[in-house]
Amino acid sequence: MAKQVLSKANMIWSGLILALFLIVWVLMGAGIINSYYESTIFTICFNIILAVSLNLIVGICGQFSLGHAGFMAIGAYSAGIVTKMIPNLGGLLLGILIGFAISAIAALIVSIPTLRLRGDYLAIATLGFAEIIRICIQNMKITNGAAGLMGIPKLTTWPLLFFAVVISIVVCTNFVRSAPGRACIAINDDEIAAEAMGVNTTKYKVMAFVIGAILASLAGSLFANYFYVLNPNQFTFNKSIDILVIVVFGGMGSMSASVIAAIAIGLLNMWLQQFTDLRMIIYGAALVLMMIFRPQGILGTWELSIERFLKNRKLKKERA
Amino acid sequence: MEELLKVTGLSKHFGGLAAVSGINMEINRGELIGLIGPNGAGKTTFFNLLTGVYEPSEGLIELTVDGKKQQIGGLKPYKITSLGLARTFQNIRLFKSMTVLENVKLAMHKNAGYGVFSALLRTSKYYNAERWIEEKACEYLSEVGLYRKRNELATNLPYGEQRRLEIARALAAQPTILFLDEPAAGMNPQETDELTALIRHLRDKYNLTIVLIEHDMSLVMNLCERIFVLNYGQLIASGTPEEIQNNEFVISAYLGEEV
């Protein structure tokens, strides 16, 4: 096992990731990345976690979910409430775990009845679910209703968030390249054939959905402990759509595409910040054009792979 | 001879149409069975009932699993597959976003031998199982002569090869009984001959029981030891190839005078 884990491709990946982490950390420490850029970078990181996890549900497994913001809200409020009482990393960890538990249970409740059915029932059910979550938050005492939570301790640091992003990506890619992941892709390709080949389709749809929900909750928890304030309007239908747009833009089924799209859209948002209305028009138009000319997304199902790069280089050398 | 599959009074109605009606059939272990009949006779529907795609309107389907009879009619397809049935599809249903190799690997699902946590944590169990799956999948691909095409997208293969990939994929589910729905459709005579030899070879090598639907009479008569004939959802005859070729009902309903 050690041999496979310490493969050349994995070592290069680790090196690149570590380098990226250190560069940003040093630049933040030196003040070259000011707090404005920092918040852009952090937002991009939240969106990466949200996008890869939604991609697992929508792109890999083919289940159209419109409720990702609901799971994010669960994580955000769990961590927000707990860290207000226990304002340290232990509190954050507890908040994250509570978020995991609640979102996993909620995901099971929404998905088990709806995923048995074919078609777009899940889209409608998840849409309704996210609205219910938001309305609950708006009317509960512990969440402080429509006014929201304030003064949440700022516990989400760059190392912590970066770690969470890496874990989320690793979870999603490891899942995709395994027997359960193959089962999900098969369900997306042809549900009848998948079932005939021994795949318990409901089980794997639910599995992808729950993993996706848990990661969305993680993003929510870290989000809450970065921006001090939470209110239910941060988790409307629009937020779910924002995440979906990243997944669709990048390419359904490709994790690298979701990461790249999250970064690209994050930077675009920063530059277009003054033109909020215009921004929505640009996105709307871009999405329509995309559906017409490149429905598979900018990168399609292409994945960034160092292993493939090494293989190709070796082949070229052999030929030369 | 051990009885492997027993069908009693099996019927399927679509609204007023009896696509399959009152079929009785017994299949023994190791047999090579042909199922023939005109278009729309209910052959595919019969397969769909046996493999769980449809729930029977009436009747029983009993499969012998580990020496014990078990009623499988109406079970979910994946459960039936795990009891030892596998099939190919008349209208090819390969996984279009997967390579040839991945298509076969997917079918080894029930024997993958590791769960989601091993997958996420990449334990040694994961690596060992994946290596075994890859070796096994390559073996099945070699059997059907597609090993060298293993990294191509399944849908880029020519038609005949897609049919053989369907067979490799069904084999990978490690069945005791294999159902082939028109495996020779769209193949030229040479490919059909190769397929005939392949089916016989697979039956012997993997101790399979095989039931196949086919319109190519030379293949059926050559290959099958027993033949069942369906017409308008009903079983009108059964017997050896010679008996079927000389059966008056079958000649008038399906084969025509010349055969």
Ligand SMILES: Nc1ncnc2c1ncn2[C@@H]1O[C@H](COP(=O)(O)OP(=O)(O)OP(=O)(O)O)[C@@H](O)[C@H]1O
């Ligand atoms: N899902 C369905 N709903 C309604 N009718 C159906 C359905 N499936 C099959 N039928 C009908 O049942 C009858 C038998 O169809 P089936 O596909 O089993 O025939 P077949 O013997 O396989 O024919 P072929 O040789 O053309 O493949 C046909 O009249 C068909 O139209």
Ligand SMILES: [Mg+2]
């Ligand atoms: Mg048919």
